[in-house]
Amino acid sequence: MKILFAASEIYPLIKTGGLADVAGALPVALRKKGHDVRLIMPAYQGIIEKVAPIQKTINLGNPFGVGDLLLLETHIPENNTPIWLLQCQALYERDAGPYLDASGHDFQDNHIRFAALSWATATLALHGELIDWQADILHLNDWQTGFAAAYLESWKVKHIPVITTVHNLRYNGSFDMDQFPRLQLSPELLSMHGMEFYGRFSGLKAGLVYADAITTVSPTYAEEILTPEYGDGLDGTLRAMKDKLVGILNGVDYEQWSPEKDPHISHPYRLETVDQKPLNKLALLQENGLSEDLNQPVFGVVSRLTEQKGLDLVLEVMPSLLQQGARLVVLGSGDKHLESGYLALQQHYPEQVAVRIGYFEDYSHRLQAGVDALLIPSRFEPCGLTQLYALKYGTLPVVRHTGGLADTIFEAGERANGFVFKDANTASLQAAMIRCMESFHDKNSWQEKQKNAMQYDHSWDAVTDQWERLYQSLLQREMPTQ
Structure with a gap:
């Protein structure tokens, strides 16, 4: 044709x-x-x-x-x-x-x-x-x-x-x-x-x-x-x-988005060598001058900073999770009040929060490989690509059940590959992030979800x-x- x-x-x-x-x-x-x-x-x-x-x-x-x-x-x-x-x-x-x-x-x-x-x-x-x-x-x-x-x-x-x-x-x-x-x-x-x-x-x-x-x-x-x-x-x-x-x-174009052949990350890996992923986590933490404790989860955001993407909710719930040892790495730009909010969070927690305003393709790859979980709490999301990239990198998405996120991310059953919440409010998001942190500390649970994530084929x-x-x-x- x-x-x-x-x-x-x-x-x-x-x-x-x-x-x-x-x-x-x-x-x-x-x-x-x-x-x-x-x-x-x-x-x-x-x-x-x-x-x-x-x-x-x-x-x-x-x-x-x-x-x-x-x-x-x-x-x-x-x-x-x-x-x-x-x-x-x-x-x-x-x-x-x-x-x-x-x-x-x-x-x-x-x-x-x-x-x-x-x-x-x-x-x-x-x-x-x-x-x-x-x-x-x-x-x-x-x-x-x-x-x-x-x-x-x-x-x-x-x-x-x-x-x-x-x-x-x-x-x-x-x-x-x-x-x-x-x-x-x-x-x-x-x-x-x-x-x-x-x-x-x-x-x-x-x-x-x-x-x-x-x-x-x-x-x-x-x-x-x-x-x-x-x-x-x-x-x-x-x-x-x-x-x-x-x-x-x-x-997804797996020629562009695959941890096995990604030229932007320091330690390439695949499902069989996913134990190399923490080396990318360490590199990302060092690049941003954050606490290098690999035993606590790092959440990531790669997004337009807008309320449509639910990123006002993340700002509200993040302080209590940071106090439990989590870290946050953000890449994006958008609404000025959200940009200011994330920069203020970074100023308040300089060893746990790193924020870059703008979009840098190479850095987005390093972020996907280096964080443990990716936050996509969208109020609506026609498809979403970042969660599909995250799956390939063994980075587990935390998503709201809407649009393409609902079609690709599952918390329960044989396909479990992330964490899902229903209502667009802080309580639901916080509960999902706490479940994510609990799973991170349960090695078997986390590895099973990572395996499902990395095996998910959504190539063009x-x-x-x-x-x-x-x-x-x-x-x-x-x-x-x-």
Whole structure:
């Protein structure tokens, strides 16, 4: 199958979250299965230096009045995946990140920036002759490419099947109605059953309503988003379309995340040599100047520091656990009051708490290998990747029973590989962390959970079968019956 995969961020070119990991790995896994997957993404500042030399440039014109949209044909050197970079200096070449300015606010013209990406994506899906390659399937991701489904609908032409994957429903890409004319979409789309969203218009809703299939990144999250509690205002829309909604768990790239071959850690190990893991624990403690007592557990956090991730709860329960000898190593950034809270905790317990604000890929690997347990107390979690990385490293996750965490982490039974709590409050989290500490001190219990964790296979190879079946089902719908 020929699949055009559109995303606003793709690892290793640029990454702010799990979308980039998926967009960087799923196409590679599908290509290994023999499918012809090609990518499209904006040419943000510095991206062109990270790809192979440009092979061809196609001028798509100036549909938004901000400068010509240039399509640069190249490939990602690390995995040889073909990619088209959409270049427009006025839209994409900025010093800050892909979505936010230097002060942390959304760019004022994000609706135009990602409408342009979506317009170019829809154009390629429709006019393969422009690139000498005609896709069979268009795979969109999140609100930033959702407008592409709206363009195909607006142009009133027969087109290839469209899939929209929701990585996080909370980011719906909604904008004031007075911005809508800039997008050059038909006003007919602005109905309650179209892309109108509580008096605004939404890129994500466009991607949902005008797609032939909707996927999200875990089976449990696919059920949760049908409810008002998790639906973020889109639950009614999704309930009306639940026959085309499916949850498929993300995979893990074990080439990137495996303690056996990880170049970032000082003492590689595998299941049979997991007794080497404490050497990584010692190295992490030494790196951070923390107490080097290996007989007490070290908890880790690698996350955006937000209340969605439940990290306000960790701040509340941590002092009592530190007084019992635990330690805490944190890597992340986010809400300023949470950043300040963790830095204050570090100041109060300098020998037990280490906090780094920001994200450093090599350090995140050392943290996964060096801590005993990873805290993921999310209020909601579409899939979660850090718990899947942790499992491979024999680092036991402590998670709330929600979304992809509920689908992958189990406290009881034959699959026990972590610690699970139900309610998003401090009492439930604290009880789970105490159970974790008790298990840590029971060597047999801990080793059994570690064994289950490290044997858990959630490679992309293990999940691409589900994607193949979904793509195939959409293509078969397009074929005439015999």
